[in-house]
Amino acid sequence: MKPSNAIQERVQEFLNKYPPFNLIMPEKLQQLAAQVRVLYLEPEQVLFSQGDARHAFFYVVRQGAVRLLQQDELQEQRLVDICDEGDVFGARALITKNNYASTAKAAEETLVYGVPIALFEPILHENPEVALYFAAGFAAGASVQHGRMQETNQARRGLKSQLGLPLPLHLEDVLAVDTSQSLVTCSPETSLRLAAQIMSDKDSSFMVVVDEQQKPLGILTDTDMRKRVVAGHVSIDDPVTAIMSSPVVSIKPNPHMAEALISMMRHKIKHLCITADGSINTVVQGVVTEHDLLLAQGSNPAVLVQEIRQTKSIANLPTLRDRAEELLQKYLEQEVSIAFVANIITEINDALIVRALQHAESILGEPPLRYCWLSIGSEGREEQLLRTDQDNALVFEDQHAAGEKEAQVYFLKLATIVNELLEKSGFEKCPANMMGSNPKWCQPLHTWKQYFYSWIHEPTEEAIMHTSIFFDYRPVYGDVKLAAQLTDYIYEHIQQERIFLPFLAKHALQTPPPLSFFRNFIVERGGEHKDQFDIKLRAMTPLVDAARVLTLDNRVAGMNNTFKRFEKLAELEPQNADLYREAAMAYEIMMRYRALNGLRNHDSGRYLNPQELNKLERQTLRNTFKPISDVQELLQVRFQLSYLG
Incomplete structure (x- = not known):
C-alpha cells in the first residue's frame, strides 16, 4: 500500500499546481488522484485519433509533450496545438460527449495522467468555478473554420486563460504575409560592409542571401552584425557567408500560425523563408519574422500586456489601452466568463499603471523612500471593466518628520504624472479627488494607520463612506510589505472595536x-x-x-x-x-x-x-x-x- 499511496500523493501534488484541479477541495482531489491512470507514450504513439469515440478519461500531460493534429478535406494533417506539462487535452469528450475532433500523438517520450470522467463529472457539476474553467473554452468562441470545430484547442485556451495566464495564438489561423513588397537580398559574395549599407538604405533588420536562381542560402540580421562584426570577431570586408545563418529554415506560403510558431521554436530562430513549395530548392518569396507573429496576436491579452510593459514611448500607452476595449467587446459578445474578463482587464490596467509609475520614476529619479501604489474602489476589487474614473492612493514608509515631508513632495509629483497619464489613457480623474496626487491620500504608513484607526473606532457617516472606498485597496506596484503591514493593523483593530462592523x-x-x-x-x-x-x-x-x-x-x-x-x-x-x-x-x-x-x-x-x-x-x-x-x-x-x- 505504501508505494500506491506515494504515487497517489505525487499525482495529487502535481495536479494541485494546475487549473482546474487547484480549485478542487483537497479531499476531493485526493479521491480523484487515487483513481488517475498513469500512461507512458512512446514518441509518435497515438493516444486517440480524430473521430474516435471518447475514452473513459480526459488527459493531463505529466511530462513530455503531445501534439494535437487535425485532418482536412484533402486528408492532410496539420498541427493545431502542442500540449506540454500541466496542459489538459481530450476535454471535449468531457463537455460535449462527442467523438474526438483531433488526433493526440506523443511528440516525444511522454507521461500522461488519465483522469476518469465518471469520477470527475460530479465535481464538474458541484463546483461552479471548475465548470467555468471548462466551459470558458467553448464560450470564448469555439469557431468553425473550413467546416471543422476547434473545440479541443478552444478548451485548452479557456483552461489556461481562466487564471489570467497568457492566451496562446489562434493556432488554426492562417498567417498572411505580404510577399508583394520587395525583399532585401544579396549574393553570397557581397561584403558585410555593402550588406550593412543596403540594409540601412532599405530600413531592413535582415537580408536574405540568395544564389543566382534566387534560392535562399542564408539569412543575415542586424543582430549578427552587432555580435560578430561590431564586436570585432569578423572583418567588415569579409563576405556575408562568414556570419549568415545557414541553412535557412523554409516554409510554404500562407502557413498556419501554429506551423510557423513551432518551426521557430524548434529551430530557435526568428526568421522563416517563404518559398514556392516550402523547400529551400525554390525561389524565396518573402520572410516570416517573429515580429509578424506578435502582430498577428494583436487580440492576445498577453501580448498586449507585454507591449504595455515594454513600450519605450510613453505616448503609445493610450493607444495600447484602447485595444483592451476591443478585447472586452469581443469577450462580452462571446459570453466569456466575467471572472476571466475581469482578470484580463485588471492585468492590462495594472500593466498600464506600473509602466506609468516607472516613467514617472525615470523623470523624477529614484524614490527617496520605499512606497506602494494602491488601487482602490472597483480597480482595487479587480472589477473595473470599463474605463471609469480613477481611484488610487499611495503609502510610503515612515521616516522622521522632515524626511516624510520631503518624500511627500516627491511622491505627489510622481502621483500627478501617473494620474495625468491615466487620464490621457481614458481614465477620468476622480471627481472626489480620491487619488494619489491628493496630499491627503499620499501619506506615510503611520498616517494611514491613524486614518483607519479613527474610521474604525469612530464610525461616523463620513468615516464609513471612506472605509467603503479604502477598505478595498490592492497593492499594484512598489513595496507590498507596506500594504501588508497596513492590512494587519486594520484587522487587529476591527477585532478590538465591536461596534464598527454593525455600523x-x-x-x-x-x-x-x-x-x-x-x-x-x-x-x-x-x-x-x-x-x-x-x-x-x-x-x-x-x-x-x-x-x-x-x-x-x-x-x-x-x-x-x-x-x-x-x-x-x-x-x-x-x-x-x-x-x-x-x-x-x-x-x-x-x-x-x-x-x-x-x-x-x-x-x-x-x-x-x-x-x-x-x-x-x-x-x-x-x-x-x-x-x-x-x-x-x-x-x-x-x-x-x-x-x-
Whole structure:
C-alpha cells in the first residue's frame, strides 16, 4: 500500500499546481488522484485519433509533450496545438460527449495522467468555478473554420486563460504575409560592409542571401552584425557567408500560425523563408519574422500586456489601452466568463499603471523612500471593466518628520504624472479627488494607520463612506510589505472595536432592493438620467457592501473581489452557501450588463434604460435582484441592526 499511496500523493501534488484541479477541495482531489491512470507514450504513439469515440478519461500531460493534429478535406494533417506539462487535452469528450475532433500523438517520450470522467463529472457539476474553467473554452468562441470545430484547442485556451495566464495564438489561423513588397537580398559574395549599407538604405533588420536562381542560402540580421562584426570577431570586408545563418529554415506560403510558431521554436530562430513549395530548392518569396507573429496576436491579452510593459514611448500607452476595449467587446459578445474578463482587464490596467509609475520614476529619479501604489474602489476589487474614473492612493514608509515631508513632495509629483497619464489613457480623474496626487491620500504608513484607526473606532457617516472606498485597496506596484503591514493593523483593530462592523452593515442597507412594489425598476425621478436605472448604486453597490462586511466579519483578509468574496463566504458558511452563490452569480450578470451598456453608449454604463431592454433581459435583471434583499435581510439579523438605531 505504501508505494500506491506515494504515487497517489505525487499525482495529487502535481495536479494541485494546475487549473482546474487547484480549485478542487483537497479531499476531493485526493479521491480523484487515487483513481488517475498513469500512461507512458512512446514518441509518435497515438493516444486517440480524430473521430474516435471518447475514452473513459480526459488527459493531463505529466511530462513530455503531445501534439494535437487535425485532418482536412484533402486528408492532410496539420498541427493545431502542442500540449506540454500541466496542459489538459481530450476535454471535449468531457463537455460535449462527442467523438474526438483531433488526433493526440506523443511528440516525444511522454507521461500522461488519465483522469476518469465518471469520477470527475460530479465535481464538474458541484463546483461552479471548475465548470467555468471548462466551459470558458467553448464560450470564448469555439469557431468553425473550413467546416471543422476547434473545440479541443478552444478548451485548452479557456483552461489556461481562466487564471489570467497568457492566451496562446489562434493556432488554426492562417498567417498572411505580404510577399508583394520587395525583399532585401544579396549574393553570397557581397561584403558585410555593402550588406550593412543596403540594409540601412532599405530600413531592413535582415537580408536574405540568395544564389543566382534566387534560392535562399542564408539569412543575415542586424543582430549578427552587432555580435560578430561590431564586436570585432569578423572583418567588415569579409563576405556575408562568414556570419549568415545557414541553412535557412523554409516554409510554404500562407502557413498556419501554429506551423510557423513551432518551426521557430524548434529551430530557435526568428526568421522563416517563404518559398514556392516550402523547400529551400525554390525561389524565396518573402520572410516570416517573429515580429509578424506578435502582430498577428494583436487580440492576445498577453501580448498586449507585454507591449504595455515594454513600450519605450510613453505616448503609445493610450493607444495600447484602447485595444483592451476591443478585447472586452469581443469577450462580452462571446459570453466569456466575467471572472476571466475581469482578470484580463485588471492585468492590462495594472500593466498600464506600473509602466506609468516607472516613467514617472525615470523623470523624477529614484524614490527617496520605499512606497506602494494602491488601487482602490472597483480597480482595487479587480472589477473595473470599463474605463471609469480613477481611484488610487499611495503609502510610503515612515521616516522622521522632515524626511516624510520631503518624500511627500516627491511622491505627489510622481502621483500627478501617473494620474495625468491615466487620464490621457481614458481614465477620468476622480471627481472626489480620491487619488494619489491628493496630499491627503499620499501619506506615510503611520498616517494611514491613524486614518483607519479613527474610521474604525469612530464610525461616523463620513468615516464609513471612506472605509467603503479604502477598505478595498490592492497593492499594484512598489513595496507590498507596506500594504501588508497596513492590512494587519486594520484587522487587529476591527477585532478590538465591536461596534464598527454593525455600523458598516447598517451602511450596506442604505440602498433598498431596486424593485418597486409592482416589480418595476426604481428609476431616477429627475435630472440628466431621468427614467433611467442606476445599476451601480441600486443593484451592484448593495452586493459590494454586503460582501465586504461579511468577509470582514469572517476575518478573511486579502480578498477584495466581490464574487470571490461571496464564493469564499459560501465555503465558510455552508448554511448560507446557496444564497452566496446566487449573489455571486447575480453580481457577475450585473457586471456584464453594465459593461455592455457602457460599450454601447461610450460611457460608464452606469445608467440603463429599462425600455431598451427586451423581455428576457428585464426578467434576467429582475432575477438578479432577489439575492440583494435576501443578503440584506441576513445582515439585518446577524448584526441586530434594528437595535442600532
